[in-house]
Amino acid sequence: MDPGTIAIILMTVGLILLIIEALTPGFFAVIPGAVLVVIGLLGYFVEGYFDSPLYLIATVVVVTLVVSFVTIKGYQVLARPEPPTTTVVDSLIGREGTVISDVKPGTLKGKVKIDSDSWSATSEELIRAGAGVVVYAAEGVHVKVRLK
Numbered sequence: 001m002d003p004g005t006i007a008i009i010l011m012t013v014g015l016i017l018l019i020i021e022a023l024t025p026g027f028f029a030v031i032p033g034a035v036l037v038v039i040g041l042l043g044y045f046v047e048g049y050f051d052s053p054l055y056l057i058a059t060v061v062v063v064t065l066v067v068s069f070v071t072i073k074g075y076q077v078l079a080r081p082e083p084p085t086t087t088v089v090d091s092l093i094g095r096e097g098t099v100i101s102d103v104k105p106g107t108l109k110g111k112v113k114i115d116s117d118s119w120s121a122t123s124e125e126l127i128r129a130g131a132g133v134v135v136y137a138a139e140g141v142h143v144k145v146r147l148k
Helices: 003-023 030-045 053-078
Strands: 096-101 110-114 117-122 132-139 142-147
Touching: 003 030, 030 053, 096 117, 110 132, 110 142
Parallel strands: 117 142
Antiparallel strands: 096 110, 096 132, 110 117, 132 142
């Protein structure tokens, strides 16, 4: 097979990998895709490039390191970690939620969903699952609720 055909095949496979990465970020196909595109371009435009294993190995190493660094930095910018959220019990007072497990007086077996968190709950009356409630007090890791 002539070097021009090999170069076109390498560039095509590399471009396909880059498209896959663009459509499904996190697939980690950007590094091999970029390496294949660069090797294909060099093989197409530099006479005798595929004849020297040294050039080929050096190119793979350098391009892999550069693209890896750029990719890591790019993902760090795009997906900055968020600090963990904490909830102060007093901040729940007045918040509304939904009963996900019957809330009964004198027991903490009831469960209430407030935003995306579930809390053990008690009340002064029986409140069935599915009912909307509002928090009127909070102690430790449980809340006291009443119907909205």
